[in-house]
Amino acid sequence: MAEACCPASCGELIQGLINGSEKLISCPIDWYSTVEVKQGTAHQFDERPLMRRAVKAALKHLQIDESWHQKLSIRFNSTIPVAKGMASSTADIAATAVATARHFEQELSNQALAQICTSLEPSDSTFLHQLSLFDHHRGEIHRQFEWVPDLNVLIFESPTQLNTADYHRIPRQQRLKQNENRLASAIRLFEQAIQTKDVTLFGKACTQSAIASQYILAKPGFEQFQTLIEKFDLPGMIVAHSGTVVGLLCDPQQHDPDAIFTTIHHSVLQTHYPMRYMKKLIAGGVI
Structure with a gap:
């Protein structure tokens, strides 16, 4: 076995x-x-x-x-x-x-x-x-990148499902091409964040990619998530570019996840994302 x-x-x-x-x-x-x-x-x-x-x-x-x-x-x-x-x-x-x-x-x-x-x-x-x-x-x-920031991910799950095969049938080549400059900027920021171990730059890079994704597979409540990032001074957000989940990056030393979850519970986002979790960002790998 x-x-x-x-x-x-x-x-x-x-x-x-x-x-x-x-x-x-x-x-x-x-x-x-x-x-x-x-x-x-x-x-x-x-x-x-x-x-x-x-x-x-x-x-x-x-x-x-x-x-x-x-x-x-x-x-x-x-x-x-x-x-x-x-x-x-x-x-x-x-x-x-x-x-x-x-x-x-x-x-x-x-x-x-x-x-x-x-x-x-x-x-x-x-x-x-x-x-x-x-x-x-x-x-x-x-x-491959050696540094992983010490961040939690507040995960917001939508009831909507979208499997990988269905996503890849969506016509998106033109939008991908239109977003190419934004992605080039995002990857430069990401590489700089890794080199300098800068959580703020890391979050900005992820948010830029999430914004680009809105032109291909829009997430409901995206503007409200952006408002939350500003309100709680979070590093940034991530999205499933080929799915329906949204995540907020959260510094375990600085941010109160319960306060963020409570705010969302009493907002329009509760309707779109009724299931919520908190997990830790890790390097990955099969163990």
Whole structure:
């Protein structure tokens, strides 16, 4: 028996057309999908559809006879909201692939895992152990960042679902092109924030990307979230560029999350985002 855990993401810190192709930097949080792979009879009610495909993809990469998948059972434990832009599928796929490799006492490199994930669907970069600029279509890791700010993420979940495949059917190339300069500015700010370990610049970069996303997949109550950032002097906001969730960055040493949640509870945002959580921003990586 082997087990692996992969974190969720509260949308993306940055996403858009960057240096000629669509790329993202996921926002990994301490919320995990845990997958167990062991020899035994497969039961469909114990797994999600992409998990079995992830087993097959891992076996193929490891050059193990694919028929082995019929002799492996999968069990998972995940409370990550599905089809909200929180990387639930990536967490399932990556954890399953790594657990499969571990079952056979082997390992998957970052690049191998990237190729496995993106062969099944456009994927987040949460399976990597550093914040990463990632081509989520081609599985290419363009840059990794060593610093992660000490921030909490106040997560606001909408009842509306949007799965990855449906998002990628939205005509958006023209809007992506129009936002290219804004994204170039956002990624420059992000890189400067990492180099100087500046939380304020980090938040500004994320907010710029969130604003650009409004032109492609608008979030209800966006202006009210911006008002909250000013009212509570928060670093910034993040959104699921291909989903419906919104996050506010919050310094655990400076900000009172209960006060922010209470303010939202008594505002129009309560209607749009009735479910709320607080998680910690992490570097990411399958464990």
